[in-house]
Amino acid sequence: MMNRFRFSLQRLLDVSGSLARARRADLAAAMARREETAAMAAEARRNLEEARTHLAARRQEGIEPWEWAAFAAYLRRLEENAAALAAELAERDAEVERCRQALLEARRGAKALEALRRRAWQRHRAAVAAEERRLLDEAAAARAVRGRAEAAVPLEQPPA
Numbered sequence: 001m002m003n004r005f006r007f008s009l010q011r012l013l014d015v016s017g018s019l020a021r022a023r024r025a026d027l028a029a030a031m032a033r034r035e036e037t038a039a040m041a042a043e044a045r046r047n048l049e050e051a052r053t054h055l056a057a058r059r060q061e062g063i064e065p066w067e068w069a070a071f072a073a074y075l076r077r078l079e080e081n082a083a084a085l086a087a088e089l090a091e092r093d094a095e096v097e098r099c100r101q102a103l104l105e106a107r108r109g110a111k112a113l114e115a116l117r118r119r120a121w122q123r124h125r126a127a128v129a130a131e132e133r134r135l136l137d138e139a140a141a142a143r144a145v146r147g148r149a150e151a152a153v154p155l156e157q158p159p160a
Contacts, residue, residue, distance in 0.1 A: 007120050019110075030096045033092055037089045
């Protein structure tokens with residue numbers, strides 16, 4: 001009888017699966033960081049627009065020079081913060097894309113190993129089926145030979 005199926009690259013397939021799971025976790029973490037940064041960038045833009053709206057309203061009422069200088073400095077800080085968060089968001093987008101590509105590569109490798117495993121399994125099943133057919137053919141041939149041998153031997157008459 002044939003040995004049980006053993007895929008010679010099973011350890012590599014296991015490692016490849018683990019790598020794909022790790023890359024999926026990396027992508028999820030990168031996406032979470034990106035969403036957090038996107039929320040912070042949106043908040044910074046809202047704060048900037050609110051400050052501009054408030055400044056426009058104050059200018060209509062009349063604004064003191066010292067108040068204007070304070071507002072201008074505040075607006076510069078808000079603009080710098082919004083720009084820094086926009087740049088960080090672009091970095092996060094690039095990080096997400098890198099993680100996505102790494103996950104695709106890991107999945108591609110695992111998929112290739114799975115295909116090799118499937119082919120090896122099919123070859124094993126074919127070999128087992130061929131071995132079973134061979135054994136059945138041998139048994140049938142042996143039975144046929146025995147049957148012919150028994151037919152050739154004359155039956156003895158019981159003693160009278």
